[in-house]
Amino acid sequence: ATVEAMGADAAMFSWNSTGTGPYNVQYRPVGTSTWESFPNVINMGVQVNGLMPCTAYEFQVEALCDTITSGFGPSVLLEPPVEPVPTITLDNEEVFCEGDQVTLTSSAATNLWSTGETTASIVVDQTGTYTVDGLGVCDTASSAAVDILVLDFVLPTANDVNLPGPGTATLTATGDSILWYDVQLGGSPVGSGTSWDTPFLSTTTDFWCTNTEVFGGAVSYAGEPDNSTQGQYHGNGNNWILFTATEAFTIRSVKVYASGAGNRPISLIDMDNSLNVAAGTFNLPDGESRVQLDFEVPGPGNYGLRITSGNPQLWRDGLGSNPGYPFPIGTFGTITGTTVTGANSTAYYYFFYDWEVEAFGVGCESDRVQVTVSMPTGLEEHAGPSVNVFPDPADRDVFFDLSGYTGIGQVQVTIFDASGRAMATKPMLNGRATVTTAWLADGLYSYLLTSNGQPITSGRFVVSHL
Template identity: 25%
Template sequence: MKKQYNLKTVFTIFLCVYTSGIFSQNIFHEYQDGKIWFKLKNEQAIALPKNHSGQDRTPYLDLPLNTLSFIQELSLKYNITKLSQPFVTIKSSQELLRTYELHFSDVGSVEEIIKEIIKSGKVEYAEKVPYNQLVWTPNDPQFVSNQWGLVQISSQLAWNISLGNAAITVATVDNAVQTNHADLQNAMWVNPGEIAGNGIDDDGNGYIDDINGFDVADNDNNPNPPSTQFSHGTHVAGITGASTNNGVGVASIGAGISIIGVKATGNNDNSNSITNGYAGITYAAAAGARVINCSWGGTGFSQTAQNIINSAWNSGSIIVAAAGNDNVSTLFYPAAYNNVISVASTTTNDVKSSFSNYGAWVDVSAPGSTIMSTTPFGNYANMSGTSMASPMVAGLLGLMLSHYPTMANNDVITCLLSTCKNINTQNPNYIGLLGAGRIDAYAALQCVDQAKTAPPTVDFVADITEACKVPQQVKFTNNSFNANTFLWDFGNGSTSTQTNPTHFYTQSGTYNVKLVATGNNGVDSLIKNMYIVINTPQAPTAIGDTICENQTATLIGTGNGTLRWFDAPTGGTLFGTGNTYTTPSLSVSKAYYVEDIISGNTANVGPINNSFGGGGYHNNGTSQYLVFDVLKPCTLSTAWVNANSSGSRTFTLLNSSGVVLQTVNVNVSAGQSTINLNIPLTPGTGYRIGGNNMDLYRNNAGVNYPYTLNGVLNITGSSAGAAFYYYLYNWEIKEDDCISERTPVEATVISCVGVEEFISGQIFLYPNPAKENITLEYVLKESGNIQFSFYDITGKKIINSEIVDGVQGMNKKQFNITSLSPSFYFLHIQKDNRKKIFKVIVSE
């Protein structure tokens, strides 16, 4: 993807040097040509050979195409050249063990290949592989200035608390790292599980002789740069952890930490691209890196990449990534993924660097303009970019962990973010778009230092605290600090020891929730009384039916809303709606279940239209969006728009990490109109909705965030900051329907044997329903005693039996039912041991 640089002369130099890399992606600029990732369904997974000590990952990097039959079938059609399992070393993640990478030379057919792979039915998904580039802006390599960034973040005061710990490892996943640089050689990690040069994977991690790191791109143990063009990673590594106080070159924020060098660009690849970044993250996590820095990225989303990030996080690594250098709010990956700290860049006066990306997805800012650090071979230079800001944060995290190695990752991140310097005054147009602020190393180390002796503090929140249906899923987020074990009590007899549990409430009620947290320095607990309120509508009443074999039954329900009929107490098949349900012909008795749905409230939020402030029609190719939080399950039903032209518009809903949740295509008329969206929303923060090339009106003045629908939804900002409001006005929000618990009701089938022996022809019962009298007409084959009895729906006889003398031929019998309350009843007609049953409905 083409990059923009700040200095015209620099741009010219790099345009010449990196032209092939910038424009090499011919099909999709955000993705690598000729590569696809796909994940097998669990039942299709191939049993892998045991990866024991001494067996490396090499055999899995070039598998026979017939390993997967559906790939072999596609191989000739699309010139497939290679099949591999690049993440086979991650034994803890079954989803990554089932992930494959496909190489093919017919790069123009990527969409067709993806469709055919999915069509095979063997995979959960197939996707393009993201294209990642470095995010830096080099300055004159001969100009050596002081290290203003370290002064800005108060590193000298931080070093009074900790000078770093060589046992804490920070991985630099980049294009290369010069391991024997004078300022890096004593800071390089040495793998204690490997014996150098014996050609054996001694520690069994799948990588042979990875002494100081690994080259995942060329699959060898040499992470060093092949030429001076591969300078980026060495510069990044120096910012993170160059040897400090050694009388040589530069200092680093990490001071005495250790660096794992991970080369993720092949020797024959363009040095300004990262072709194997996610394989690099995989290796770094396997090597036990406490922190992993990624000073690269791109705008292409990948589920596989998110899975890799999740796996690294779950293994104990903190991932830090650069936010990008295009001065836009567009989501940039891996920085925008979940479980990644996204870093923007600032200058000497805490102003956002002119090149730095920004947005609600950014977590923190750090110095990134004109940063002095190491370069090959034994040199030093200034460079600028979020590439330089990111390792500043990674190194600080390493320093913090050096002071308190057993501190939980979430707590370390809490100290990092909570102690940042507020830079809103310096950046009035980027409030809320530069994360928690600019890092303050001294304040962060003070926070860690206090945590070493402080008892734990407990806090938690739930995504839903009020609901009106069951079962109701509630996700709890643990915001406790300085604790390592937890015990939850959900107030309904259920407990959990998970850090962030999900619990299902199955009955109406008001529940107290308690969390007990235990840390190295004590115990703390918190009870939130009446915290979860599940208030479902009253269950409907229902009346069953008794029928003869192979007849239909009519079931009747009464409620306050719309009744729905099912065949199971939860889940099941929806058979019908309404106050009555007629079953199909039944040969045996069957239980049904009926629930009552009360329609949710509807209200509006957001400006009614665009008649406030200034603005105009916006048709930019860059995606712009509104940011909002959802507090209660609801649906975005409609919105008001003002279109400059008629035609189709695509609105995209994303979560806080940029994952596309839903797209809605709407035909819009020119001018002002209300459009239907019908997008279901679940509780969460940082949702985004918008699009590109919209040609719709947006305001750039007079905006007044937040726009609030109390307890339901808040529109909090936009991709371009607080001064802009994009596209969708006057949102109509419908709260989710309330659903009662289900009431069981029985369709009872009895044997009506022999009735045809004493009754011939049709039987008439009328009127039915009735209020006062009901008449029965029937034809007897022969005279004899006939017994009539009335029963209610519980089977209790409610009118004494009456015996009459029936005559051969037509008979008529009238019953007075004024003593019966409105309901269902059953009239039994019996002669000897033969019986006929009729349903009688007494109306109001």
């Protein structure tokens, strides 16, 4: 016999029988004592209406045979619908930087998020624990929690710079990792480091810097820390060590014991797809040493770390060493055994000891902080001193004639090329100076007139040889 819901308050109860009937049907809510009856049912099925929604019922049937009955058979249960446990999918990582976001999407048809939202998806940009309830007809099912961590960036600190006149400026900023930009948004970095020299500047110019901090990337160690006395320097690379990964990480280094100095080829193998993930040839000294691999394990899966030469002459622990498999690899994997088949799979330990492993970190670049390189205002439009520069373009010489300057002290003129290098300096006598340009390459040059280290005026001229 079977029973099938026909909406929220009805059901179809059906059965098979070798007799021709009629039949008696009875049903009741599970756990109650009083039966409701349908006597003398001709067909082998009956629709029952008026059921209480979201209530479990039991149904029974008996066949009538003249003056006797078969007796009621075992109960057939009608269970109320059960809402499946919803799952949450993400379109981004669970850990990300301030300014980013992740969309959480529920598998349920009707939802109530821990945030109070009732849409199928929500956008999250705040640290917190998020769940969703799937609202069924008769019950509610809660998802597993999703923990979101939003990493706050740290702004760099930087100061504006004042230049006495055209030239280069050294910009400085404090932070973990500084990048410099010449635009407020977009573009590519034009420099890096806590100290950076600008190109040659002839006007007030703005730059911007950011600070990048790396979160996570914790280092741990895995595998046998040292070799044992039970083993040998091995003469082939036919077998190797196996591990599983539950997330991406980096094998930074391993300890080895070599019989003889020389090159050894080492590979990281994707065992699921028989692919080389990373490989390198490493020159090892005789005896114990640490090999800097920097092999990136790309994500969950089964992997091997192996020697690919025929005669590595590296120590491997053998029978009787009793390696302590499985070895946890931090929180992101396990060293499980070797490629040796049969019962001896975990009886050997091949070549690579004391693994240094590092979790992938998350780098968060801050917003851009403006840094202004200022020139004295109105240098070229100064109401007082002015300079006449001729000829322009210049060939063999360029002449400077200063007027309107009432200051005290020697005035000198300095010539700069397009990169900001000082090419020539000449003192002025009675407000005049002649600078030889015959040896200068064709191009645009700038000049700066100063007295006692203070700028007076500046400008540009062209050198063009006839």
